[in-house]
Amino acid sequence: MMHLNLKGFCAIGTLSIALFSITGCGISNAQRSSTSTTTNQLSGSDTSGSSSSGTPAPTTNNNGSAPAPPAGATIIANIQNQKGWQTCGGCGNDGGTGQGPVYDITQGVLSPALSGSSADFWITGGPAYSGGYYFIEQPKVPNPLSYLRYEFDLYIPAQYASAPQALEFECQQNANGYTYNYAWQADYASKTWRVFNYTTKHWEGTTVQFQPFAPDSWHHIIAMYHASGTQVIHDSITVDGVTYPVNITHNALFTGNGLELTNAFQVDLDGSSSPYHVYVDNMTVSLKD
Numbered sequence: 001m002m003h004l005n006l007k008g009f010c011a012i013g014t015l016s017i018a019l020f021s022i023t024g025c026g027i028s029n030a031q032r033s034s035t036s037t038t039t040n041q042l043s044g045s046d047t048s049g050s051s052s053s054g055t056p057a058p059t060t061n062n063n064g065s066a067p068a069p070p071a072g073a074t075i076i077a078n079i080q081n082q083k084g085w086q087t088c089g090g091c092g093n094d095g096g097t098g099q100g101p102v103y104d105i106t107q108g109v110l111s112p113a114l115s116g117s118s119a120d121f122w123i124t125g126g127p128a129y130s131g132g133y134y135f136i137e138q139p140k141v142p143n144p145l146s147y148l149r150y151e152f153d154l155y156i157p158a159q160y161a162s163a164p165q166a167l168e169f170e171c172q173q174n175a176n177g178y179t180y181n182y183a184w185q186a187d188y189a190s191k192t193w194r195v196f197n198y199t200t201k202h203w204e205g206t207t208v209q210f211q212p213f214a215p216d217s218w219h220h221i222i223a224m225y226h227a228s229g230t231q232v233i234h235d236s237i238t239v240d241g242v243t244y245p246v247n248i249t250h251n252a253l254f255t256g257n258g259l260e261l262t263n264a265f266q267v268d269l270d271g272s273s274s275p276y277h278v279y280v281d282n283m284t285v286s287l288k289d
Helices: none
Strands: 040-043 074-077 102-109 118-125 131-137 147-155 166-175 178-187 192-197 202-209 218-228 231-239 242-251 260-268 276-288
Touching: 102 131, 118 131, 118 260, 147 166, 166 218, 178 218, 178 231, 192 242, 202 242, 260 276
Parallel strands: 040 074
Antiparallel strands: 074 276, 102 118, 118 276, 131 260, 147 218, 147 276, 166 178, 166 260, 178 192, 192 202, 218 231, 231 242
């Protein structure tokens, strides 16, 4: 039930992956490139408003219709291997307060893995519907992002196939005193993909249906976003090669916070506090301001 209250981004709650601007707890900061013809790659292993949505028109083809990073974009790869992942107690609960669940991250998992080194985001118990929020700071970006692509591969073992209440992921940027929150939630309860409205602190439904992830299989997720002035735009979500354009717009929130950029992941417990593990590989953030 990610609620994104981390001083901006660390309160993801019932899979309400809300991107917070948490000063130390939230998603934020991608490094930008000074070149105009090539991308700048950073490897995690090396560092070892109003909203509106139309009916999505799915597109299939490998990574769907999600555009490739533009020239000069910064690409931060293998984030699941980066040092510096943080958790924030009960910040994943509604409002970012209250008793938190028992959760953590195990890195360097050899199997299941696609790259040879995945990360296990696990949660073993706690209050029903509470959430475990993980975030990592990235290099600061001074201007609102004109391009943002957050992608990863996800694997859920068969014994945990129906355990999640929701899974959430987000990026959050503070720039020019505004907090730009980019978050999606795979909501098992409503069987829909939802986006987070950082201004109202609520998850909002979309017309994109969510099909619970098939177990013992890798699933590729790509979320596309960008900022326009002081607005946050969720462009599309691509699941296993099917792209759903949404074009959902919210206002960024003036918080007065200093420059920050984070990316985050959240696991939410169901009404029975069922424990589970989610393996993530090839986690990558591509961006340009």
